[in-house]
Amino acid sequence: MRDIFPATVAVAVAGSDDWLGALLPAEQACLGERAVETRRRDFAAGRSCARRAMTDLGLPPTAVPAAPDRSPVWPAGVVGTITHTTGYCAAAAAHTTDVRSVGMDAEQHHEINPGVRRMVLLPEEEALCAGLPGDTSWPVVVFSAKETVYKVWYPVVGTWLGFFDAHLDIDPDAGTFTARIAPARLDEASVEDPPATVTGRFVVADGLVRTAAVLPRR
Ligand SMILES: CC(C)(COP(=O)(O)OP(=O)(O)OC[C@H]1O[C@@H](n2cnc3c(N)ncnc32)[C@H](O)[C@@H]1OP(=O)(O)O)[C@@H](O)C(=O)NCCC(=O)NCCS
Known part of the structure; x- marks a missing residue:
């Protein structure tokens, strides 16, 4: 990490x-x-x-x-x-x-079954994964990144964020991801300046997918 x-x-x-x-x-x-x-x-x-x-x-x-x-x-x-x-x-x-919040997640690098995928990935994220290169199981990267996003979000905002409440984009060459939080979750947040986006990094190595994100100080 x-x-x-x-x-x-x-x-x-x-x-x-x-x-x-x-x-x-x-x-x-x-x-x-x-x-x-x-x-x-x-x-x-x-x-x-x-x-x-x-x-x-x-x-x-x-x-x-x-x-x-x-x-x-x-x-x-x-x-x-x-x-x-x-x-x-x-x-x-x-x-x-130094920072407002940090999050990280580690997952085994294997295929996710279709039922879990349907609960975690938005249709746009399925399409994104299908177009990404290499033999990486990209849905696991999306899953792990979303868990990391939740761990960044929760200590700051204190509210639930479902898997469909963040829309994920991945840059496979840079090893980065960006999550855009659903406007409805931002509107209902009772803290000042809830994070509208969370950016992070990922690594796939040694049989693991690891993701990490830092929310900068306001
Ligand atoms: C909380 C959650 C993210 C933990 O992830 P996980 O892959 O199951 O487990 P991990 O081993 O990676 O992480 C577990 C650790 O997360 C931490 N954790 C638990 N709840 C947390 C929360 N609400 N906020 C921040 N960290 C939390 C704990 O330290 C826990 O370890 P511990 O019980 O030994 O202290 C997951 O169980 C969950 O509830 N996910 C649903 C919400 C979500 O991910 N939404 C996606 C939004 S885009």
């Missing part, structure tokens, strides 16, 4: 120790005692990476609990994001003095 974030964002990718990392009490309380082992490992790796990213920013390794809606609760003055998929986990963090 380091390769697709600007230098103002600190990124930590999980190594073997992170999956076994200890949770701080406030984090353990969110996970609960009955979480299955895979969930515990994913959650622990995310929190361990989050603390390493904060350390890289020169901050103390503070707990990152989860809100009731599952979004991570970063300490004051910090924005951040967490992702995990089979065998991979990463967290990124930045000072609010």
Whole structure:
């Protein structure tokens, strides 16, 4: 993930120790005692990476609990994001003095079944993917980019964004994407200056699709 974030964002990718990392009490309380082992490992790796990213920013390794809606609760003055998929986990963090919001997502690089595609891709995005080059599964890139867009949007606006509420464009040569948010979602937002567009980067490598986006400070 380091390769697709600007230098103002600190990124930590999980190594073997992170999956076994200890949770701080406030984090353990969110996970609960009955979480299955895979969930515990994913959650622990995310929190361990989050603390390493904060350390890289020169901050103390503070707990990152989860809100009731599952979004991570970063300490004051910090924005951040967490992702995990089979065998991979990463967290990124930045000072609010540098960026307004960050998001990232990692997905396995394989075909998406037609039913899921219909729920995620707009007809224009299906047409876009059909015209893009190479052996990349472009619908996965669209799916991952949209999850990243949601992780950027939600901490700022606090409202739901469905898969059809962002219209995605991809530049395959530049490795970038741009999401235009549906005007209706912008109109109903109660924050000042909700982001009308979110731009980000993507990489397809090592069996994974990784996407990342940063919302600049206003
Ligand atoms: C929240 C969501 C984006 C997570 O993506 P995912 O691929 O399922 O899972 P990932 O491993 O990449 O990310 C999970 C992490 O996202 C973070 N997260 C959860 N809810 C979040 C939210 N509302 N805002 C920001 N981050 C959130 C958490 O840190 C979570 O990890 P944790 O539970 O261990 O703390 C997804 O489950 C979801 O609800 N998607 C529907 C909304 C959407 O994507 N709309 C598209 C708009 S264009």
